Amino acid sequence: MTPAAIEVEHLTKRYNDVVAVNDIGFCVRKGGTTALLGGNGAGKTTTLSMLLGILLPSSGRITMLGENMLTHRHRVLPRVNFSSPYVDLPHRLTVRENLTVYAHLYGVAGVRGRIATLARQFDLEDLLSRPAGKLSAGQKTRVALAKALLNEPELLLLDEPTASLDPDTADWVRGMFRDYQRQTGATLLLASHNMSEVERLCDDVLVMKNGGIVDAGSPQTLLARYGRDTLEEVFLDIARDRRDGGTVRR
Amino acid sequence: MTGRTPSRNAPLFSWRRVYAIVLRHVYLMRGSWTRLAETIYWPLINVVVWGFITQFMAGHSDWVSRAAGVFLGAIMLWDVMFRSNLGVALSFLEEMWSRNLGHLSVSPLRPLELVTAMLLMSLIRLLVGMLPVALLTIPLYHYSIFTLGLPLLAFFINLMVSGWAVGLAVSAMVLRYGLGAESLAWVLIFAVAPLCGIYYPVSVLPDWLQTIAWWLPASHVFEGMRSVMFDQGFPLAELVAAAVLNLLYLTGAVLLFLRIYHVARVKGLFLGMGE
Numbered sequence: 146m147t148p149a150a151i152e153v154e155h156l157t158k159r160y161n162d163v164v165a166v167n168d169i170g171f172c173v174r175k176g177g178t179t180a181l182l183g184g185n186g187a188g189k190t191t192t193l194s195m196l197l198g199i200l201l202p203s204s205g206r207i208t209m210l211g212e213n214m215l216t217h218r219h220r221v222l223p224r225v226n227f228s229s230p231y232v233d234l235p236h237r238l239t240v241r242e243n244l245t246v247y248a249h250l251y252g253v254a255g256v257r258g259r260i261a262t263l264a265r266q267f268d269l270e271d272l273l274s275r276p277a278g279k280l281s282a283g284q285k286t287r288v289a290l291a292k293a294l295l296n297e298p299e300l301l302l303l304d305e306p307t308a309s310l311d312p313d314t315a316d317w318v319r320g321m322f323r324d325y326q327r328q329t330g331a332t333l334l335l336a337s338h339n340m341s342e343v344e345r346l347c348d349d350v351l352v353m354k355n356g357g358i359v360d361a362g363s364p365q366t367l368l369a370r371y372g373r374d375t376l377e378e379v380f381l382d383i384a385r386d387r388r389d390g391g392t393v394r395r
Numbered sequence: 396m397t398g399r400t401p402s403r404n405a406p407l408f409s410w411r412r413v414y415a416i417v418l419r420h421v422y423l424m425r426g427s428w429t430r431l432a433e434t435i436y437w438p439l440i441n442v443v444v445w446g447f448i449t450q451f452m453a454g455h456s457d458w459v460s461r462a463a464g465v466f467l468g469a470i471m472l473w474d475v476m477f478r479s480n481l482g483v484a485l486s487f488l489e490e491m492w493s494r495n496l497g498h499l500s501v502s503p504l505r506p507l508e509l510v511t512a513m514l515l516m517s518l519i520r521l522l523v524g525m526l527p528v529a530l531l532t533i534p535l536y537h538y539s540i541f542t543l544g545l546p547l548l549a550f551f552i553n554l555m556v557s558g559w560a561v562g563l564a565v566s567a568m569v570l571r572y573g574l575g576a577e578s579l580a581w582v583l584i585f586a587v588a589p590l591c592g593i594y595y596p597v598s599v600l601p602d603w604l605q606t607i608a609w610w611l612p613a614s615h616v617f618e619g620m621r622s623v624m625f626d627q628g629f630p631l632a633e634l635v636a637a638a639v640l641n642l643l644y645l646t647g648a649v650l651l652f653l654r655i656y657h658v659a660r661v662k663g664l665f666l667g668m669g670e
Contacts, residue, residue: 191663194666198660200665201657219505222502227498232498235423235489235495237427238419239426247415249418250502252409292498
């Protein structure tokens with residue numbers, strides 16, 4: 146059996162009376178790509194935030210890359226990275242300056258060489274001297290991904306990685322993820338609304354709703370279970386509490 | 396694989412990560428002449444105004460004429476405390492304004508490393524802002540604060556540390572209550588200005604206020620400064636008192652910041668933070 150890169154047990158996050166994530170548990174296989182799928186307010190970002198340690202759970206346990214995240218977070222973080230279109234890099238710093246700062250933060254060896262490699266890989270060479278705030282959405286995404294791969298993470302957490310990208314750029318980004326995973330054997334966990342992306346990229350899907358995990362399995366398993374042709378239809382079935390192509394379970 | 400983080404051991408404290416944060420702010424200063432100019436502008440204006448006041452008062456006041464630099468020295472030393480507070484708080488506010496705290500808080504950077512970087516940036520901003528101004532007073536007003544000699548270094552360090560403590564407390568409040576609290580960086584420190592005897596001896600204050608004033612490290616520093624200027628000797632007792640109080644307040648401020656950092660992780664304050 147493939148060992149787990151992430152193991153989550155009885156994870157709960159409460160804000161006073163509001164339960165954002167309710168007693169969830171799951172495993173993410175090492176070297177695989179897993180999606181956290183769910184609508185707005187399902188608890189995806191809260192779950193990702195707890196995995197990253199930016200948010201402390203009310204209860205439960207998270208083990209990442211064999212370490213307890215609640216007690217040894219700083220042993221794990223140099224081996225992990227994160228990308229989200231909703232978290233900016235400093236706008237006034239150039240792309241090169243931003244990447245240099247983060248390379249030092251992640252303890253990357255050979256900073257200049259690594260930045261040069263990533264700049265070639267992500268077609269950033271002409272952008273290195275431009276302030277990050279003056280880039281287009283697509284360019285910002287490429288820079289954010291370069292930042293996310295600076296330390297060649299064993300585990301990459303992605304929050305809606307292709308949001309606000311045109312289909313061509315989004316497809317290119319997905320290709321980069323696949324290449325990176327093939328080359329390094331890294332584990333990818335992504336939170337997404339984008340069903341076709343999940344279908345194309347992911348080996349496993351965790352479906353979240355109202356702070357809980359309501360279903361899980363490979364995209365093929367879920368399609369078969371719900372008798373649907375696309376994950377979008379499965380998503381709508383779950384969002385509307387339907388099973389078997391139309392029965393509403395309210 | 397050139398880029399992979401070489402060690403899987405996590406040092407409790409990494410100077411390289413501190414350097415990364417300092418580098419980030421140096422890049423920012425270097426790339427923005429307005430920020431650089433602002434660092435020097437206000438200390439310069441202060442010194443120009445108080446330089447003329449000193450020139451006027453020297454001819455009208457026996458007290459000022461006995462120590463011509465008493466006001467100029469005071470305003471420069473007060474600026475050390477004010478600017479060091481601002482230097483810490485601005486470094487933190489820059490992360491909030493640029494919505495970068497999310498990235499930093501999921502990176503291997505530890506809170507104590509962030510604090511250390513903020514303190515170092517405060518020192519850099521202080522030197523960039525104050526050193527040219529201190530040198531300018533020599534040709535402009537024929538007064539050199541460097542004539543205070545070795546005690547100047549002790550005054551400088553004590554006031555800088557006092558400013559750090561206030562700046563860290565302000566940063567903690569901004570982290571806890573958001574950017575609505577950012578004006579504290581400019582106003583909070585002025586709450587102690589009337590008490591710490593910048594331009595007048597602490598003995599001028601009512602007895603009950605004097606009791607409070609002696610709990611402020613800056614009061615001891617400014618009394619010490621006047622002691623040196625009026626040839627009353629090296630103010631060892633004042634400096635020791637200031638150092639002990641500073642140690643107390645800085646420790647308290649660091650602990651407060653670390654505590655609020657923890658609270659931010661519990662309450663999810665790092666999520667969606669920014670302008």
